[in-house]
Amino acid sequence: MRNLLRRVRISVSVSALLALLIGLALTALVFASVRRVESHARTLQFKQEANLRINAVSGGLADAIEQLMVVNQLFNTFGVVEREQFRSFTAPLLARYPELQALSFQRLVSDAERPAYEALQRRRVPDFTITEFINERHVPAPRRPFYNVVEYIEPASGNGIALGLDTAAMTTYGDARSRSRRNGRVAATGLLSLVQYRGFHTGFLVLAPVYQRLAPQDTVRQRQRAVIGETAAVFRVGHLIHTLLGNARLLDQPGMSINIYASGSAQATQLAFSNGKAEPPSGATGALPVWLLYNYPAPVNAVFQVAGEPWFIEVAQQPRSFIDIRAGSWYALLGGLLSSLLAAAYIYNLVTRHSTIERVAGERTAALQFANLRLTEDLALRKRTEKALRLREKVIEVSANAVIICNAQGPDYAVEYVNPAFESITGYSAAEVIGKSLKSLHGAGHDQQNTEEISAALREQREGHVVLRNYRKDGSGYWNDLFIAPVRDEGGAISHFVVAQYDISAVMRFEAELEYQANHDALTGLANRHLLAERLSSAIAQAHRAGTELWVVFVDLDRFKFVNDTLGHEAGDAMLRVLGERIKGAVGEGDTVSRMGGDEFVLVLPGHPGDGDGLRVLQRIMDAVAEPLRIQAHEFFVTCSLGVAVYPADGGNADTLTKHADIAMYRAKELGRNTYQFYRPDMNASTLERLRIEADLRHALERNELVLHYQPQIDVKSGAIVGMEALLRWEHPVLGVVSPLRFIGLAEEMGLIIPIGAWVIRTACLQNMAWQTAGMGRLRMAVNLSARQFTGKDLLQSVTDALQESGLSPGCLELELTESMVMSDVENTITILRMLKQLGVHLAIDDFGTGYSSLSYLSRFPLDVLKIDQSFVRDIALGTDAAAIVVSIISLAHSLRLKVIAEGVETAEQLAFLREHGCDEVQGYFFSRPVGALEFASLMAHAPCTMA
Numbered sequence: 007m008r009n010l011l012r013r014v015r016i017s018v019s020v021s022a023l024l025a026l027l028i029g030l031a032l033t034a035l036v037f038a039s040v041r042r043v044e045s046h047a048r049t050l051q052f053k054q055e056a057n058l059r060i061n062a063v064s065g066g067l068a069d070a071i072e073q074l075m076v077v078n079q080l081f082n083t084f085g086v087v088e089r090e091q092f093r094s095f096t097a098p099l100l101a102r103y104p105e106l107q108a109l110s111f112q113r114l115v116s117d118a119e120r121p122a123y124e125a126l127q128r129r130r131v132p133d134f135t136i137t138e139f140i141n142e143r144h145v146p147a148p149r150r151p152f153y154n155v156v157e158y159i160e161p162a163s164g165n166g167i168a169l170g171l172d173t174a175a176m177t178t179y180g181d182a183r184s185r186s187r188r189n190g191r192v193a194a195t196g197l198l199s200l201v202q203y204r205g206f207h208t209g210f211l212v213l214a215p216v217y218q219r220l221a222p223q224d225t226v227r228q229r230q231r232a233v234i235g236e237t238a239a240v241f242r243v244g245h246l247i248h249t250l251l252g253n254a255r256l257l258d259q260p261g262m263s264i265n266i267y268a269s270g271s272a273q274a275t276q277l278a279f280s281n282g283k284a285e286p287p288s289g290a291t292g293a294l295p296v297w298l299l300y301n302y303p304a305p306v307n308a309v310f311q312v313a314g315e316p317w318f319i320e321v322a323q324q325p326r327s328f329i330d331i332r333a334g335s336w337y338a339l340l341g342g343l344l345s346s347l348l349a350a351a352y353i354y355n356l357v358t359r360h361s362t363i364e365r366v367a368g369e370r371t372a373a374l375q376f377a378n379l380r381l382t383e384d385l386a387l388r389k390r391t392e393k394a395l396r397l398r399e400k401v402i403e404v405s406a407n408a409v410i411i412c413n414a415q416g417p418d419y420a421v422e423y424v425n426p427a428f429e430s431i432t433g434y435s436a437a438e439v440i441g442k443s444l445k446s447l448h449g450a451g452h453d454q455q456n457t458e459e460i461s462a463a464l465r466e467q468r469e470g471h472v473v474l475r476n477y478r479k480d481g482s483g484y485w486n487d488l489f490i491a492p493v494r495d496e497g498g499a500i501s502h503f504v505v506a507q508y509d510i511s512a513v514m515r516f517e518a519e520l521e522y523q524a525n526h527d528a529l530t531g532l533a534n535r536h537l538l539a540e541r542l543s544s545a546i547a548q549a550h551r552a553g554t555e556l557w558v559v560f561v562d563l564d565r566f567k568f569v570n571d572t573l574g575h576e577a578g579d580a581m582l583r584v585l586g587e588r589i590k591g592a593v594g595e596g597d598t599v600s601r602m603g604g605d606e607f608v609l610v611l612p613g614h615p616g617d618g619d620g621l622r623v624l625q626r627i628m629d630a631v632a633e634p635l636r637i638q639a640h641e642f643f644v645t646c647s648l649g650v651a652v653y654p655a656d657g658g659n660a661d662t663l664t665k666h667a668d669i670a671m672y673r674a675k676e677l678g679r680n681t682y683q684f685y686r687p688d689m690n691a692s693t694l695e696r697l698r699i700e701a702d703l704r705h706a707l708e709r710n711e712l713v714l715h716y717q718p719q720i721d722v723k724s725g726a727i728v729g730m731e732a733l734l735r736w737e738h739p740v741l742g743v744v745s746p747l748r749f750i751g752l753a754e755e756m757g758l759i760i761p762i763g764a765w766v767i768r769t770a771c772l773q774n775m776a777w778q779t780a781g782m783g784r785l786r787m788a789v790n791l792s793a794r795q796f797t798g799k800d801l802l803q804s805v806t807d808a809l810q811e812s813g814l815s816p817g818c819l820e821l822e823l824t825e826s827m828v829m830s831d832v833e834n835t836i837t838i839l840r841m842l843k844q845l846g847v848h849l850a851i852d853d854f855g856t857g858y859s860s861l862s863y864l865s866r867f868p869l870d871v872l873k874i875d876q877s878f879v880r881d882i883a884l885g886t887d888a889a890a891i892v893v894s895i896i897s898l899a900h901s902l903r904l905k906v907i908a909e910g911v912e913t914a915e916q917l918a919f920l921r922e923h924g925c926d927e928v929q930g931y932f933f934s935r936p937v938g939a940l941e942f943a944s945l946m947a948h949a950p951c952t953m954a
């Protein structure tokens with residue numbers, strides 16, 4: 007506040023000072039302006055006054071000279087003018103112009119005429135003689151060629167002394183005489199001392215020529231010849247000018263001086279008149295102009311003509327300091343100063359008052375603004391509150407959740423409001439529940455849990471939250487997430503409770519669904535790994551507590567992969583669903599059936615399985631799976647292999663038991679499938695071996711551990727070797743020769759089949775070419791392709807490369823594909839097969855008959871050979887369907903113009919049957935096992951071979 011006041015005071019002082027300064031500046035400006043105007047006015051006035059004097063002098067002189075011209079005119083008019091005439095004529099003139107000293111007529115007299123002239127004059131003036139004035143005395147004029155004799159002069163009084171005076175010798179006449187006679191005009195002399203006053207008075211003469219009347223006067227010569235004399239006016243110059251100025255009251259003006267020179271400039275010797283005194287301003291004016299400090303108009307000079315002679319007049323004003331005179335500028339200055347001071351004082355007062363008013367007004371305005379702001383905020387807040395209230399009301403109205411407002415008064419806590427959602431959820435209308443007890447809404451007659459929490463919240467007047475099952479008007483139940491909260495009135499007392507009910511039935515269902523999905527296999531609905539782990543752990547704990555046994559059974563379907571690959575995943579899935587149900591139906595109620603993925607199932611058999619129940623369950627499972635299965639109108643026969651691990655003997659935890667059951671299942675597979683095996687510790691060794699194979703397979707190719715064996719293919723009719731099948735072997739440094747059955751699947755899983763497969767094709771081509779080059783004939787080399795290799799993007803390239811590198815004819819290479827490979831994606835298969843066919847290679851379907859091949863599709867494939875699976879060949883002699891199947895396959899192949907080769911021919915009977923039914927080629931141990939390249943070459947050397 008103090009700062010504010012100080013600021014206000016400073017601002018007021020500054021304002022006043024500013025006003026004062028502005029006032030002074032304006033005053034100075036006005037003063038200077040007035041001074042300048044005044045000075046200008048005074049200069050003008052002075053000029054006027056000076057001009058008055060100049061005009062008075064020049065005009066007066068001109069008038070005086072005019073008198074002479076009048077006299078001169080007298081002579082020029084009359085020619086001869088008598089003395090009396092002259093006197094009477096000049097008398098009034100002289101009376102009117104007393105400053106005229108004299109008017110005279112001077113006659114030009116030649117020396118010859120002198121005696122006569124003097125004689126004549128003596129008649130009127132005795133003793134008349136032409137004289138001259140020397141040493142202040144009249145003496146007879148010496149003889150000269152001409153005399154200019156003063157013949158008349160008026161007034162005679164005071165001027166008579168000049169009568170008869172010869173002025174020809176007087177230098178004062180100068181050349182005024184000759185000038186006037188030459189020009190025929192008046193001419194003035196310079197200043198001279200008037201003899202009438204013994205030289206004490208200064209005067210001048212004005213001469214005007216008098217010519218002989220009627221004599222020509224046009225030229226100077228004519229005028230000089232015609233001249234007879236001149237009239238002259240004698241002026242006492244000081245007296246004359248004094249009289250002129252005095253008559254005009256222009257004399258003796260204080261501070262004004264008049265100087266008149268009978269010359270064109272201010273020559274001191276020609277000073278004709280002087281009146282008053284005027285000195286220029288003395289003292290320095292500094293940087294200020296003269297007009298500001300002094301009233302000093304510049305002297306007014308003028309040159310005027312006096313009878314043809316230039317006269318110079320100077321009128322000057324005595325300088326006066328502006329402070330010496332009473333001038334408007336004074337008033338302006340004083341007035342300005344006074345006004346400035348008054349204005350400053352007034353502004354000081356005004357600003358002080360204004361500041362005070364402004365401050366007060368500002369304070370009041372601020373207070374008003376503040377109040378206004380508060381009001382606006384209050385209004386806005388109120389609006390917001392109202393809006394929020396309306397919004398809340400609306401939200402409650404449109405809420406999908408039930409909202410109930412009940413009285414806070416127990417024990418009924420009467421319902422006062424329910425929203426539309428409550429009505430739609432419960433089926434009760436507002437009219438039916440308003441006024442009723444809140445507790446009645448929980449569903450009378452139903453056993454309600456968690457309602458105690460609501461009662462406690464109401465009783466203790468606090469918030470509460472429960473999940474409970476409510477019941478609608480129609481008796482149906484729903485899950486309800488219920489929040490209850492007290493509502494306080496303005497006084498802070500709890501007046502109501504608001505209850506929000508969220509129908510979470512869907513959430514509960516969703517949660518249950520999630521829980522189900524989290525614990526169950528989506529395909530079969532069986533327990534999944536997660537639930538298995540839970541159930542198994544729980545069963546182990548229970549078995550542990552009960553001291554009983556527990557079986558973990560690993561079930562793997564045999565040949566499921568074939569179905570899946572052949573008919574596609576949908577068929578596979580359908581099979582899994584059916585078999586899952588069958589397995590589940592084969593176990594007891596307390597047993598758990600889970601699916602681990604693929605075609606693997608894990609079962610938990612608690613209780614006393616060792617009592618014999620367990621084995622019965624295993625058999626029921628195998629029987630159930632082995633039941634014929636119809637999928638997509640096709641009948642399949644599927645078996646399964648089972649492995650069993652027993653708690654606590656084979657493991658104390660879920661992982662160990664499951665792993666051991668898996669190992670046992672593998673063993674069952676190895677034993678020919680469709681059987682079960684109980685885990686034995688020595689089974690671990692084969693599992694470890696499998697792991698080892700996996701690790702070593704990665705390096706088998708680079709370590710050159712892979713080799714090809716070749717099994718001959720014989721033409722049935724000729725008995726000649728027409729080709730061979732390349733069969734892969736892994737010469738493991740520790741395990742010895744490893745069958746492809748043990749590592750091809752692994753290689754597929756590990757992705758190693760691509761480089762391994764490429765190596766097989768390349769090696770087989772090179773070998774075939776080498777043999778052909780060696781003269782073993784044009785043999786056909788059959789090479790097996792795996793599913794992953796067939797669909798891989800590198801196949802075409804690797805085949806092309808192998809053919810190019812080896813130089814083998816494409817027709818000498820046959821690629822064997824399985825049914826499952828070609829049937830999984832028919833369109834893609836057709837594309838791939840066509841591209842391969844374009845290379846010129848042969849294409850064969852291997853293991854034909856083991857799976858399902860659509861004949862219509864088969865006809866679309868660009869195939870060359872059908873290879874009957876060895877399982878049918880093996881069973882030909884057993885009297886089963888195999889023989890019929892083989893016959894059908896041969897017939898089918900031939901109808902499709904395909905060659906038929908039977909593999910796995912081990913006996914002569916088999917060969918005879920095949921030959922009898924038109925099989926084209928055979929392959930099997932009956933002829934040769936697959937052998938190494940050297941041995942095969944040796945074999946070839948002893949057997950005929952051609953390419954069919």
Ligand SMILES: Nc1nc2c(ncn2[C@@H]2O[C@H](COP(=O)(O)O[C@H]3[C@@H](O)[C@H](n4cnc5c(=O)[nH]c(N)nc54)O[C@@H]3COP(=O)(O)O)[C@@H](O)[C@H]2O)c(=O)[nH]1
Binds near residue numbers: 717734745766912
């Ligand atoms: N993708 C690739 N698969 C290959 C390759 N090499 C082999 N294989 C596949 O491995 C499976 C097992 O082959 P293998 O152990 O070599 O067995 C073959 C023959 O030895 C065997 N065979 C031949 N004649 C008889 C016989 O009279 N009796 C009998 N019990 N077995 C016999 O049959 C196998 C040939 O099968 P197939 O291929 O269907 O003609 C096997 O599936 C091979 O395909 C390879 O390089 N790549």
